[in-house]
Amino acid sequence: MPRHLVIGNGHIAIGFDDTAQIRDIYYPFVGELNHVGGHRCAIGLWVDGQFSWFRDPAWTFDIGYHEKSLVTRVLAEHPDLELSITSEDAVHQRLNIYLKRMTITNTADVAREVRIFFNNDLMISETEVGDTAVYDPERHVIYHYKRNVYFLFNGSTEGSRLFQYSTGVKRFNHSEGTWRDAEDGELMENPIAQGSVDSVISFRMFLKPHESQTLNYWMTIGSNLQEVSDLDDYVKDSGPNLLLDRVTVYWQRWADKSATWFADLPESVQNLFYTSLLMVRAHADANGAIVAALDSDILQYNRDHYNYVWPRDGALAAMTMSEAGYHGMVRPFFRFCAEALTEQGYLRHKYNPDGTPGSSWHPYIVRNERRLPIQEDETGLTLMALWRDFTHHQEIEFPQSVYDTLIRPAAAFLAQYIDNTLSLPKPSYDLWEERYGIFTFTSCAVYGGLMAAANFFHLYGNDYLSERYRKTAAAIHHGIMTKLYDAERGIFVRGLIQENGRWHQDKTIDSSVFALWAFEVLPPDDERVVRTMQAVEETLTVATDVGGIGRYEDDSYFRFSNADINPWFISTLWVADWKIAKAQALSDLAPARQTLLWVAEHALPSGALPEQLHPQTGEPLSVSPLTWSHAALASTVLHYIDRYRVLLNHSL
Known part of the structure; x- marks a missing residue:
């Protein structure tokens, strides 16, 4: 199931399904760790003795965001229950606070009591072992914790606080979860549970015919009880409605920076x-990590996910954000890459959001042949993205700050990792991470990275290195023109694959050859590029x-x-x-x-x-x-x- 909504602030990120229920909570890094793991933090309502979870098919949803904002806007309706709910979800732009505002309308012609239930289904630090869920009678809140990760849950309706609560065991020893306790409209108020646990809190309101009232629900996250309690006080003192409105304005102001x-x-x-x-x-x-995706449902296919930083994806995203005017947002990405760069000067396959190496399926040896398990385009594209960022914003000091940690070592690696007999980069894995060889996309990225390095060296007065890397880039350009061009068809090929010690052209039509003009190897109207891109469009x-x-x-x-x-x-x-x-x-x-x-x-x-x-x-x-x-x-x-x-x- 895709994530239809994602919100966050650079420290936490939350993903929602098509019923606007939480499926993922990432903290302390965006993409790491997932404290829900794809399970559902369910929302349910009780009215007139009937109970319904949002997952029930009778509910209909209109899901989206406030205009130009990372604040959701969801309309949920249940004709049989005669309820209409507008909800908004936001993460505070600076603090680790999740805010939810629900406006509940009684569409019936009679007055009714409505109870709203929130199931907090956590697996702190990605395991359900050793969690604790606690009711705090002094603060009248529920909090979950394990080691140095705490979640506090609270809320209020107009004039009243949390109504009922309960904690219990889930998904263990035939226990489904405390959410079952909600379905009769009453909670047993069990004050503590440990192990594989969940909790439920409820709120109630009395609605006149066709009346609307507002419910606020919030969650604070931190490293200890004092931290989440202080954030809870901040929400109550500031007012959850005012805070949510400020978040909306913040993101709209942020988006307006790119107004065009x-x-x-x-x-x-x-x-x-x-x-x-x-x-x-x-x-x-x-900290600079730009993760590929936050959709944890991919786990069902291979027990891994997309919550990694691929330097290629990050570099291309950084190019876009820089071009749109968000230079301040992309600077941390380049610092992230500088810290992640190996001593040899290349970037690895992928990284966890905390900067450590991510999982990989690229081997170091195949049939007794040693390989460097990288996708070299990622190193080249990072340099190219850094140069394009400079050309957009002309901030000479920032590239200088990563000159010794990123520009020089990465350029040196690109310049020496070359097959001189082919005038092309040595073999690596392709951008699709599926095959090993010498590819047009990779070669163009290396060319672009070397040209970026040459430009930086010239910028900082090192004309010797600038000329050296321009000559190396020119050699790569020659290799692309002579070895990766299929003269018979008049188009560029996907790459070269080695068989029995000899290099053969891989003539598969592949959309990645767009790199020829996008990375400025050739102009877009070059007849060879035109024929190549026409072949891509016609074939694919x-x-x-x-x-x-x-x-x-x-x-x-x-x-x-x-x-x-x-x-x-x-x-x-x-x-x-x-x-x-x-x-x-x-x-x-x-x-x-x-x-x-x-x-x-x-x-x-x-x-x-x-x-x-x-x-x-x-x-x-x-x-x-x-x-x-x-x-x-x-x-x-x-x-x-x-x-x-x-x-x-x-x-x-």
Whole structure:
């Protein structure tokens, strides 16, 4: 199940399902650790002797965000219960406080008592072993803790506090969980439980016919009881309504920093642009980690997830955010990479959000052949992203701060990790993490990284190194032109694969060859690039009503049909980007505009973009939201606007 809503503040992140119920809580890093683990923190209501959880199919939901804000706006309705609920969820922009406001309307013609139940189903530090759930009679709150992680739950209605509570055992020894205690509308008020535990707290209100009242519910997170108690006092002293309203304003002010003229793009694309910037921000940790996704449901497939920092994904997201004006947000990413860089000068496959190496399936040895288990494009792209950030903002001091820790060692590695007989980078794994060889995408990223390094060395007065790396980049350029070009078909190939000691061209049509022009190896209107990108579009366009463009021929990842590959948002947007880059008249932008409309139409109702779509149904596949998808959408919108402005001026 995809995550339809994600909110956060750089220290905690929370994911919600399609019924607006919490499935993931990450702390103390965005993406690490998950204290819910995909289980459901359920919400239920009791009225007129009837009880219903939000997961019941009788509820209908309209899910989204407040305009230009990381504050949710959800409408839930249950015709049989005659209840309508508008809820808003937010994480305080600075403090570890989660806020929820529910406006509950009695749509019946009679007065009624309504009780609202919140099930707190935690597995602190990603295990249910050794948790404790406690009722504190002095503060009249429930808190859960284990070692140095504490969660405190509280709330209020208009004029009253928490009504009832209970704690108990869950998912152990035939115990389903304390949530079962709620279904008769009463809680047994068991004050403490340890082990695999959950808790429930309830609130009640008395509603006149067609009357609405507000319920506030909040959670504070910290490293000890005093910390979460102080945050609880802060919420009560400040007022939860005022705090939530301030969070809304904060994110709207944040989004307004990228305020721009949108040319002829429709409102749906404009809204998705802002949502995409906010989604990238929600997936960014304060220490610089930009995680790929926060959707823990991917665990069901291989017991691993996307909650890692792939330097490639992070670099591409950083390029977008820098171009959109968020230089301050991307600086920590480059510091993160500088600290993560190995002594040899390369970035590893992926990292945990705390900066430690992530899990990997790339081996160090295959058939007695030693390998460096990396995707070299990640190192090259990080340097390229850093240079593009400088060109956008001209802040000369920041690159200098990572000159010795990132720029020099990474450039030195790229310059020496070369097969001189081919004038190409030595073999590494491709950007899809599936095959080992020398690839066009990787070679272009290395070229771009070397050119970025040469520019930095020139900027800081080291003309010797600048010229040296320009010559090395020129050699890579020559290798791309001579070894990765299929003269017979007149297009560039995916890469080179070694068989029996000899290198052979991998002629699979792969959308990643967009790197040829995107990383400035060749101009977008070069006839070889044009033929290559046309081959990508013609071969990989999904021939169903869903449409879109796949990654590469015969892609098997999450494939459901032998007849069709799955459309990916990034691949589809790469082709649109190319059309934008080579457009010579406003009319040439029409296909790219149509692609942006297609993306908006295939986003989830909340605006979240998954990794890929089912080719027949259009349903989201793999994780959602995917940071890369949102970064690509925002980038394409920015490129469209810039090109539209240039062409409009030329036409005047």
